[in-house]
Amino acid sequence: MKLALTLFLAATSLIAAEPNAPLWDERVPLLKTAELPGLQDARFSVIKPYEFHKDGYRFLHGVALCFHKGRLYASFGHNKGGENTDTEEARFCVSDDDGRTWSEVRTMDAGEGPVGVSHGAFLSHKGTLWAFHGAYIGTMQSVHTRAYVLDEATQQWQSKGKVIEDGFWPMQEPQKMEDGNWIMAGLKVGAGDPAVVAISHGEDFTRWDVVPIPQAKDLKKMWGESTVIVNGKRVTSLSRYGDGAEALVATSEDYGRTWGEMRPSNLPMATSKPSGGTLSTGQRYLVCTTTADSGKRRSPLTIAVSRPGESVFSKVFVIRHAEFPGGPGESNKGAALSYPYAVEHEGKLYVGYSNSGDKSTRVGTGRELWNNNSAEMTVIPLASLSEAAEASPGASLEIPRLPRIPVQQQRR
Numbered sequence: 001m002k003l004a005l006t007l008f009l010a011a012t013s014l015i016a017a018e019p020n021a022p023l024w025d026e027r028v029p030l031l032k033t034a035e036l037p038g039l040q041d042a043r044f045s046v047i048k049p050y051e052f053h054k055d056g057y058r059f060l061h062g063v064a065l066c067f068h069k070g071r072l073y074a075s076f077g078h079n080k081g082g083e084n085t086d087t088e089e090a091r092f093c094v095s096d097d098d099g100r101t102w103s104e105v106r107t108m109d110a111g112e113g114p115v116g117v118s119h120g121a122f123l124s125h126k127g128t129l130w131a132f133h134g135a136y137i138g139t140m141q142s143v144h145t146r147a148y149v150l151d152e153a154t155q156q157w158q159s160k161g162k163v164i165e166d167g168f169w170p171m172q173e174p175q176k177m178e179d180g181n182w183i184m185a186g187l188k189v190g191a192g193d194p195a196v197v198a199i200s201h202g203e204d205f206t207r208w209d210v211v212p213i214p215q216a217k218d219l220k221k222m223w224g225e226s227t228v229i230v231n232g233k234r235v236t237s238l239s240r241y242g243d244g245a246e247a248l249v250a251t252s253e254d255y256g257r258t259w260g261e262m263r264p265s266n267l268p269m270a271t272s273k274p275s276g277g278t279l280s281t282g283q284r285y286l287v288c289t290t291t292a293d294s295g296k297r298r299s300p301l302t303i304a305v306s307r308p309g310e311s312v313f314s315k316v317f318v319i320r321h322a323e324f325p326g327g328p329g330e331s332n333k334g335a336a337l338s339y340p341y342a343v344e345h346e347g348k349l350y351v352g353y354s355n356s357g358d359k360s361t362r363v364g365t366g367r368e369l370w371n372n373n374s375a376e377m378t379v380i381p382l383a384s385l386s387e388a389a390e391a392s393p394g395a396s397l398e399i400p401r402l403p404r405i406p407v408q409q410q411r412r
Contacts, residue, residue, distance in 0.1 A: 021249045023238070023267035023286075024304075025314040030268065032293040033300060036318045040384045044320070046328050047074045047102050047352065047375040048093060052363045055105075059083045060373045062119020062273075063352030066173065067345045068129040068150075072099050074352060075108065075131060076375050077118030082367030084140050088116035090133045090148075094155075099350065099377055108148060108157045114138050117146060121170045121184065121341075123205070130205055131157065132184070134169035143167045143189040145198075147206060164198050166210040167191070171273060173343070174200065175230045179255045183235060185228040188212065195224030195239035195248070197256050213237055213250045216263040222248070225273035225339075228256070229284060231311075237262065238274055238286060245270055245296045247286075267304070267313065271296045272338040275351070279344060281382055282308030287340040287351055290316050298336035301353055301378075305385050317385065319351060319378050329376045330357030349380040 024030060052058055059079035066073045075092040079085065090108040095101060108131065109117040120133030129150040136143045145164035148157040164170075167188040174182035182200040187193065194215055201207040215222065219241070226239035235256045239248040247269040250262040270289035278284050284306040289298055290313075299322035304313040322335040336356040343350050354373035362372040 021251075021263060021265045022312055023247055023249055023265040025306075025310075025312045026266065028314045030290075030292045031316065033291045033318075036291060036300070036302065036316055038318050039303075039378075039380055041381050042319070042384065043100075043379040044324075044328055045099050045101075045377050045379075047099075047377055048076070048105055050330075050357060050362070050372055050374045052372070056080050058362070058364055058368050058372050059088070059370065060375055061354050061371045062339055062341075063354065063375045063377070064119065064121050064131075064173070064341050065343050065350050065352045065377070066122030066124050066129065067343065068122075068124040069127075069152075071096055072345075072350070073122060073129065074102070074375065074377070075120065075122065075133075077134075078105070079116075082364075083370040084116065084118065084136070085367070086111065086114050086116040086136075086138055088118045090117040090120065090131070092131075099379060106155070109133065109135075109146070109159065111135070118169075120145070121173045123174050123182075125203075125205075132163070132170045132174075132205075135162075136189075140189060143169055145170055145186075145208075160206050163206045164208045164210060166196075168196060168198055168208075168210050170198070171225050172227050172275065172341070174205070175228060175277075177230055177235075177255050178232060181255065183228060183230065183256045184208070185226045185237065186210075187224045187226065193223050193242075195222070195226035195237055195250070195262060197228060197235075197237065199256055211256055211259070213259045213262050216261045219243070219248070219262070219264075222262075223271070224248075224262075227274050227276040227286075229276050229278060231278070236311075238265075238276055240269075240271055240273055242271055245294070247274065247288075247290075268292065268294070270294060270298050270338075272298050272336075273340070275340040275342045277342065277344075279305075279349065279382060279385070280347075281386065283385060284311065284313065285342070285349070285385070286313060287319070287342050287353075289337070298338040301337035301340065301351075303349075303351070303380070303385070319380070320376075330355050330374055332356075332358040334359065344382075347382050349382060349385075350377060351380065352377045 081087040147160040172185040221242035274288040
């Protein structure tokens with residue numbers, strides 16, 4: 001017993017002594033906003049504009065995207081009242097022309113009684129389109145995840161009920177792992193609001209285990225909206241940090257079952273939900289706001305990429321500035337471009353995000369004015385990101401492998 005305690009304390013001491021985990025290649029200078037390159041041949045569209053005087057909806061946030069049988073689906077949380085209150089609805093629309101134009105907005109789940117249903121994530125798998133959405137009672141109480149399957153004949157969503165509890169709110173589409181399970185990045189609302197993951201029971205998407213990620217003791221404030229990057233057994237979780245404008249990072253070496261501590265990295269990042277993954281080019285990417293001078297400001301919206309096969313980012317491109325007079329979409333110096341969600345399809349990366357526009361034009365008081373956004377999208381040809389691969393090559397810098405901290409899990 002004493003030996004086990006000694007080993008545990010030694011491991012904890014080693015973790016605390018480790019330097020900040022590298023996400024940025026420090027041989028490359030991180031540029032200021034005005035110095036960042038733009039993207040070639042990017043295409044922009046508006047999924048759903050803010051139209052309170054037309055439809056009565058105020059809050060809009062959490063765009064998710066998915067291609068399914070040639071159609072592009074977008075979903076988001078939508079509310080005629082204040083953000084994350086019980087009148088929130090999970091809503092969606094569809095594009096049949098690669099996101100250039102969109103259908104009218106339809107309701108996936110309007111909730112019932114004191115239950116609000118908000119934004120979430122999609123998964124198209126074996127001919128079925130799944131959706132996983134955060135839900136709660138009242139105002140963010142008893143947070144959980146509900147699942148839905150699309151009935152394509154009627155374009156209605158069939159509820160599968162609660163599939164994940166423990167405060168889990170999905171942030172990214174489930175990722176297939178080599179062990180046969182799927183992993184979904186999320187936020188646990190409550191108990192310090194940490195980043196967590198949910199791991200499926202094989203291909204049963206109605207049964208998931210919630211796995212917490214331990215935090216470094218000196219993390220003062222967290223709002224763990226997160227994304228995961230899967231590479232074999234190794235899973236990297238990148239999370240928003242509430243106390244500072246830097247990305248938090250943790251790694252697992254066993255398909256997300258146990259984790260090293262979540263701690264600050266060397267990558268600046270706005271305090272907003274990130275979206276990351278690995279492109280078919282072999283480049284890792286991270287969409288958020290990453291510049292040398294933006295701090296907590298949610299603009300411009302950027303994409304950081306690595307060289308092919310490397311684990312650290314070495315180039316940042318601007319996806320969109322807050323001021324965008326050429327449109328489409330809202331243009332305002334103070335606009336926040338946030339909560340991105342990215343999917344790759346046929347040589348392009350599709351990035352959905354919120355745009356807060358000109359806040360002086362919004363209608364309401366108090367909580368009613370929180371995140372009165374438009375939903376927008378940028379389509380990026382992967383060739384536009386290849387410039388990063390042409391940068392001077394160097395050895396890949398791996399995130400340090402830390403001792404695993406086992407977590408007791410309960411299967412559901």
